[in-house]
Amino acid sequence: MVAIIHRMKWTFLLLALLLSANAQSPVDQPSEPSPSASATKADPKLHADAIRLVEASGAKQHLQDNFKQMVDEGAKAMMEKCERCTPAFRDEWEKRFLERSNIQDYLDVYARVYEKYFTDTEINELIALQKDKGTSKAASPSPALKEKLTSVMPSLMADSIGDCAKIGAKLGGEIGSEIEREHPEYIKPPADKNTP
DSSP states (O other), X not given: OHHHHHHHHHXXXXXXXXXXHHTOOTXXXXXXXXXXXXXXXXXXXXXXHHHHHHHHTTHHHHHHHHHHHHHHHHHHHHHXXXXXXXXXXXXXXXXXXXXXXXHHHHHHHHHHHHHHHOOHHHHHHHHHHHHHTTSSSOOOOOHHHHHHHHHHHXXXXXXXXXXXXXXXXXXXXXXXXXXXXXXXXXXXXXXXXXXX
């Protein structure tokens, strides 16, 4: 079950990056993100344990190891959508996206989502499962946690994908607009609609 969560986590981050790239073309204007639905103060212990879970999962290292590849895929998806973008636009967009992305922003999404869907006890059980997976002990969640994981996973994934996509879309849109202003030569002129 923990391995499934781990695979799903990286899948949703890749999807979020692809969605953020697909959401932006130089002629699109990024929409303003809606205010956070959760304006309540978090329990400091729950927050600290959610961060520990993110750390125990190896998310930061995995993200650092795979971020360039994920951004490459996002840039390819953007190029499929943006017919007027030149390869120079893509290269500049990708370079700036990599330079300005803050991996911690994505890790913070994971922590917030864990805080939203799990109790401190459940998070501590997930941390223990992460630690046990490298030992000879068979790591298996309790029946209650297994049931909880099954019930919250669709919402957890949707929130994670959505929040990561907002981060990427905002940055991607800002970068696309900057490149369009600074390098209009990176945008092909619109096709003449009067030409047969």
